[in-house]
Amino acid sequence: MxxxxxxxxxxxxxxxxxxxxxxxxxxxxxxxxxxxxxxxxxxxxxxxxxxxxxxxxxxxxxxxxxxxxxxxxxxxxxxxxxxxxxxxxxxxxxxxxxxxxxxxxxxxxxxxxxxxxxxAYRTAATSAAALDHLAPQGGARLAVLGSGLEARMHTLAIAAVRELQEIRVYSPTPAKRAAFADGIGAELGVHVRVFDSAAEAVGGADIVLAAARSYGEKPILQGAWLEPHATVVSIGSTLPDQREVDSSVVARAELIVCDNVEEVLEESGDMLAARQAGIEPDRKCFSLNDLMCGKVKRTNGEGGVAMYKSVGSGxxxxxxxxxxxxxxxxxxxxxxxxxxxxxxxxx
Structure with a gap:
């Protein structure tokens, strides 16, 4: 040079x-x-x-x-x-x-x-691109687990492809989740509710965003909390030692769309833990390319849990x-x- x-x-x-x-x-x-x-x-x-x-x-x-x-x-x-x-x-x-x-x-x-x-932009925009093909059309209630940059970016991205009727927020620090709720509510003009537990925030939500890996790498989202038709976006577990969603979420999902199937299955701590728990995610994991090309669709209409799992891609x-x-x-x-x-x- x-x-x-x-x-x-x-x-x-x-x-x-x-x-x-x-x-x-x-x-x-x-x-x-x-x-x-x-x-x-x-x-x-x-x-x-x-x-x-x-x-x-x-x-x-x-x-x-x-x-x-x-x-x-x-x-x-x-x-x-x-x-x-x-x-x-x-x-x-x-x-x-x-x-x-x-x-x-x-x-x-x-x-x-x-x-x-x-x-931050590309992660959230790709999640919204997948969600736009996975979530039913029309208004939606969004649960956000997290209050950091990724949580904010994803909420803005999701609002670009779906009309948000309500945003339900939980993160471990009360002051941070209150500040997030005030800021995002004013920015989008959407009613925001703050909850003291992740389970309460997720209950009743059509779309669930997991954007806050917990301290100690313990899952922050459980499958039992999800509505039967929920669409989950999980972005926080990209390496083998990281956890974000419980294996019960993987078990409940009828369809899992991945930005990189091999890396999700082999390098995400959530999928490795699910396999150790006796769950075989391989058979229901498909690529974003499959989703965008129409090779795979949500098989049960508006019913059945679907999940988008991201590890990021160049x-x-x-x-x-x-x-x-x-x-x-x-x-x-x-x-x-x-x-x-x-x-x-x-x-």
Missing amino acids: KTSNVNPSSSAAAGAPLFVSSETAAAVFQWLPAVRVLQETYARAFGPHAVPRRTIAAGAAERASLRTMTAVPPGSRYYGAKLMGMAFGQEGRQLEYVVVLFDATTGSLAAILDGNLVT LQDVVVAGMILDLARSAGLATPLPIQFEPKRIG
Whole structure:
């Protein structure tokens, strides 16, 4: 890599890579377009190597790790990767995300994006994309287990595809759940009720969002609490040592849609625990591609519990980051980088 002394305007004209900050991403992001572009992408045919499994490199002595998630989404203008670096320093653990996009028509570096908000946006938008095909049409009562960033993002995303008649909130800290309820209620103009237990919040809900892994990795959602027609969205158990939903939820689900079936079955603590409990989730787990293509549908009309289980995917990062990049470029908010890469010509 070599630096360039050209000014930003001439750099942009020469096709220099762009940088998109989280502040810019927040300024241009739109929920429904993100949901739709994900649905369109997941409805296309996938090659066997389009979305490889994530890789994790770790150094014990260095107390550092690097997670890499790559994708070449079918039909997309961009391909690329998200990198997540984590290290333990004097002030504790720190994470940083970056999404790197390449132009599929030229192979040139197109942009670098701060991946923090992109990660939250893509997770919630993909959940809403799945929910839009799983949950019955019409108004819905949403139970939210959690009060952090993912809980807020998912509530906003779900509100983009369903009319929420009521939001029912539980999280372990009373002050946090009250603040979440006040904020999300004002933002969406929806009646919000706060509960002192997860069971009370879930009872009577059409859609249940599990977005708060408990302390000690104990499940926060039990199958017995769910209404017979409930649709569950679970996003918090992405590694073998993490738990979010009880095995009874997996047992009750007639259909489980996964953003990455292999990783959900082999790396999610919830599914590993269900298998240890004698439940075989494999036979009822299907991919988002199957759902979007119409190969699988909710089999029992509006009855029977369905679940969307997410571990995250580089495809989601690339697709949503690409949408954000295009919006930022159109708004004049993407920052040209004063650098050029020397390409290697082959053939």
